[in-house]
Amino acid sequence: MRKCKRMLQSREDAEDIVQGLFLDMLKKGKTDLDLPYLYRAVTNRCINHLRYGTNRMRLLERHDVMLRGPVRTRCDEQVIGMDLLVKLSEALDRKTLEVLVLRYFDDMTHEEIASLLGVSRKTVGKRIGKVRAQVKKLSEGGDR
Amino acid sequence: MSALCKGNSPSWLTLELYHLGELPGSNRAEVEAHLDDCPCCRECLEQIRVDENTELAPLRPVTVRDKHLVRVRPSWIVASLAAACAVLLVVFLLPGGPRKDRSGLAPAPSRIAFKGGELTIVLVRERDGATLNDPETFMPGDRFKVLVTCPPGEELFWDLAVFQNGQTDFPLDPAEVIACGNRVPLPGAFQITGRAAADVCLLTAPQAIIRADIAANPERLPVNTVCLAIEPVLAPSH
Numbered sequence: 001m002r003k004c005k006r007m008l009q010s011r012e013d014a015e016d017i018v019q020g021l022f023l024d025m026l027k028k029g030k031t032d033l034d035l036p037y038l039y040r041a042v043t044n045r046c047i048n049h050l051r052y053g054t055n056r057m058r059l060l061e062r063h064d065v066m067l068r069g070p071v072r073t074r075c076d077e078q079v080i081g082m083d084l085l086v087k088l089s090e091a092l093d094r095k096t097l098e099v100l101v102l103r104y105f106d107d108m109t110h111e112e113i114a115s116l117l118g119v120s121r122k123t124v125g126k127r128i129g130k131v132r133a134q135v136k137k138l139s140e141g142g143d144r
Numbered sequence: 145m146s147a148l149c150k151g152n153s154p155s156w157l158t159l160e161l162y163h164l165g166e167l168p169g170s171n172r173a174e175v176e177a178h179l180d181d182c183p184c185c186r187e188c189l190e191q192i193r194v195d196e197n198t199e200l201a202p203l204r205p206v207t208v209r210d211k212h213l214v215r216v217r218p219s220w221i222v223a224s225l226a227a228a229c230a231v232l233l234v235v236f237l238l239p240g241g242p243r244k245d246r247s248g249l250a251p252a253p254s255r256i257a258f259k260g261g262e263l264t265i266v267l268v269r270e271r272d273g274a275t276l277n278d279p280e281t282f283m284p285g286d287r288f289k290v291l292v293t294c295p296p297g298e299e300l301f302w303d304l305a306v307f308q309n310g311q312t313d314f315p316l317d318p319a320e321v322i323a324c325g326n327r328v329p330l331p332g333a334f335q336i337t338g339r340a341a342a343d344v345c346l347l348t349a350p351q352a353i354i355r356a357d358i359a360a361n362p363e364r365l366p367v368n369t370v371c372l373a374i375e376p377v378l379a380p381s382h
Contacts, residue, residue, distance in 0.1 A: 002195055003156065016331045023268065023289060027275035035164070039157055054299065054323040069191055070184050072153050108155040116157075 003039060007046045007105050009063035009082055013055070017045045036116055039106070040098075047097050050089045060086055073107045075135050080104045084138065091134050099127040153185050154178060163192045252345060252371040261295030265346045265370050266327065282336045283377040289333045290316075292346060294324035300348040300368075304330060305358055308342035312359045322348075336374065345371040 004014035021041055025033065049055050063082045071079050078084065080100070089097060102108045102116065110128070114121045154162070154175050161167045162175045179186055255264035269279035270287045282288070290304060299321045306313045315334035322328055336342050347353050348368040358365065 002160075002192065006156070012331070016329075019333060020289070020329055023270055023275055026270060026273050027268075031273070035160055035166070036157065052323050054321060058320055070187050072184060072188070106156045107153060108157065109152070112155055112157070 003106065004042050004046050005067045006069050007043075007085075007101055008049065008059055009065060009067040010059055011064070011067065013049060013059065017049055018042065021045055040116060043098055043101050043106075044094075047089070047094060047101065050086070056086050056089070073104050075104055076132055078135055078139065080135070084135065087138050088131070088134055091138070092130065096127045096130050099124055100131045103128060103131070152178070153182065156188065159185070159189050159192060163189065163196075252343075252365060252369045254370055254372055256368065256370055258368060259295050259298055263292070263294045263346075263348065263368055263370055265293075265344075265372060266291040267344060267372055267374065270333075278372075279374065281375050281377045282342070284337060285335070287333050287335055288344070290330045290344070290346065291327040292322055292324075292330060293326050293328070294322070294348075296325050298324040300324065301350065301352050302330070302346060302348045303353040303355065303358070304334075305345045305347055305362075305365075306334075306336060306342050307345065307362060308336070308338050309340045312362050314355050314358075318353070339376050341373060341375045343371045343373050345369055 001014055001018045004017050005011055008014055008017075021038075025031070025041075050059070059082060065081070068081070074080075080088070088100060092100065098117070099113055102113045103110075108116070110121050110124045113124045117124070158167065158171070158175060162172060167175065179189065255262055257263075266277055267279055268289045268291060269276045269282065270289075271283070271285070279286075292302075294300065301318070302322050303314055303318045304316045306315060316330055316332045320331070322330070330346075336344075345365065346369065347358065347366050349366045353366065
């Protein structure tokens with residue numbers, strides 16, 4: 001719930017996503033889940049949520065920056081706020097977005113991300129590289 | 145907003161695990177050492193602690209009065225009626241056929257043709273940790289969510305009405321339009337109380353739906369309305 005709020009900066013959207021996740025988990029009989037698993041599941045739900053045009057517009061209009069909490073990790077000195085996240089969610093693929101969220105919203109190291117996702121650190125580094133390139137492109141006005 | 149952390153700050157996941165006491169000893173000591181020097185991370189941990197007892201928002205119950213109680217009938221009568229109802233349901237639920245709403249309100253089908261596709265809803269019930277799609281019954285404590293299927297690309301104004309015992313309730317907050325798709329969950333969940341059968345209806349329209357109009361004229365629902373009927377589990381004895 002905290003993680004979802006931090007990413008979407010909306011208590012209502014976060015509650016709905018977490019309730020939906022728990023309902024689905026119960027339906028599948030999955031009740032003994034560890035926190036890292038839930039983190040990943042919530043990340044993916046939030047990304048799905050963000051990729052819906054209507055949700056994006058609503059979050060842009062109504063997000064509460066206070067729910068973001070302290071920003072501890074920046075992307076080349078840029079804070080990834082809601083506006084930038086929405087633009088990135090349009091431009092990047094799902095796997096890259098997942099790494100983006102784990103790095104810049106959950107403040108995980110490359111090693112932690114690699115371990116959580118079951119990929120190599122090199123892969124994580126490549127995806128972070130894609131994020132940085134896209135952030136640079138957007139900040140230079142490359143988003144038209 | 146707080147200053148950036150210096151050094152290797154623990155991730156939120158690590159802080160959560162630390163808070164839960166699930167970090168192994170060496171990692172725990174490392175986190176504690178960092179927290180001593182880092183006000184920013186202490187603030188993060190404090191946020192976790194403050195949030196500790198925050199629960200998900202309670203589900204809003206549907207409040208209706210129990211005016212007409214369902215009678216308990218001998219089992220053979222119930223069996224005969226069930227068979228008769230099954231036949232009627234087969235007849236009336238065929239595409240295009242009317243469905244008799246048991247609360248005496250306007251008939252509404254459970255699925256309709258809609259803008260080159262169809263509009264339909266599925267109820268999902270959660271009871272004692274178990275979930276069920278398309279439930280036929282409810283009892284106190286059950287929680288329901290509604291999944292909507294409508295042609296992708298469409299956006300609908302909507303509201304969810306529960307009709308029971310001549311009463312109408314609107315348990316969800318239709319603040320936003322639905323972005324159509326396959327089994328799109330409506331925001332929020334709800335409970336149904338009372339001991340009479342209920343009709344759960346999704347009302348959709350090209351513009352915002354006025355609840356007062358629906359409550360005042362429940363027999364005049366919007367054209368694009370789909371309903372599902374649900375029965376109470378326990379019939380009261382007399």
